[in-house]
Amino acid sequence: MTKRGYHHGNLRQALVEAALELIAERGPTGFTLSEAAKLAGVTPAAVYRHFDGREALIAEAARQGYEIFADLMEYAYDGGKPTALAAFEATGRAYLAFARKYPGHYVAMFESGVSVNASADLARVAERSRNVLERAAMDLAQHIPPAKRPPAAMVSAHIWALSHGVVELFARGSPGTQAPYPPEDLLETGVGIYLRGLGLIPPDT
Known part of the structure; x- marks a missing residue:
């Protein structure tokens, strides 16, 4: 340093x-x-x-991280993928890529204890990143009758949690990094199992 x-x-x-x-x-x-x-x-x-104070400094680091993160997620989802599923999976890969490339931002955002409501700007950009996954979940559920669709907020929260878990266990130097499968494969198969269980994608996709 x-x-x-x-x-x-x-x-x-x-x-x-x-x-x-x-x-x-x-x-x-x-x-x-x-x-x-x-x-x-x-x-x-x-x-x-x-x-x-230090918390205010970390909050600004987190805000800048969310700006980068939201941009990456939006690009991944809107980047001309052929299907809603391919676009959805691209957001998961973007999550992993962000954690690897921007470790300081990632920790400031998710491990510092600083609330996303620490400032209006931080809350706004954090919501923008969440909205990408919610929109992805809504697009995947278009073929399901409205009364039977799972809540998009629930689906996006579950996928976010799954992505975060894979990052923490297998992509950031923790003991779980010795897993026999690459983090990208673990995330893709986990997302596939989850989405099939909800009926958002057919079994043979």
């Missing part, structure tokens, strides 16, 4: 990037504001021009 400098007028972002590096390395509670300031190349007092 090397000391960062910052361009004049961009101290706020320099602090966020320092925090992301520290979060990825030590976890959300493993660093102080003073350490973030030092890594950004400024005095601790300078932090308080932009953030009133």
Whole structure:
């Protein structure tokens, strides 16, 4: 880990990037504001021009993470996939890819304890990412009579939980990474079993 400098007028972002590096390395509670300031190349007092504490700094890191995450999920779903199922599966792969590429953001979003309601902007962008999966669930259920369709919010919550579980157990350096199947395969088969159980896709798809 090397000391960062910052361009004049961009101290706020320099602090966020320092925090992301520290979060990825030590976890959300493993660093102080003073350490973030030092890594950004400024005095601790300078932090308080932009953030009133470590939680506020982590919340901004989480907000930026959700922006990236929502963009990736929307691109995965709207990227010209031939079927609703293919688009749905693409969002799962995007989830795994995000966790691998943006570990600091991922931890700030899901493991820091910072509420998505910490700010209006954070709540808004977190909802945008959830809405992608809800829309995917609604599209998959179009062939089912409305009275028999499972709630889209429930389906998306279950798929989110399954994706998160695969990331935590098999894609982020935890003991479960020695599983005999790649995380992508585990997620795809798990999603397939779940969707078939709900009748959202036929058994031979």
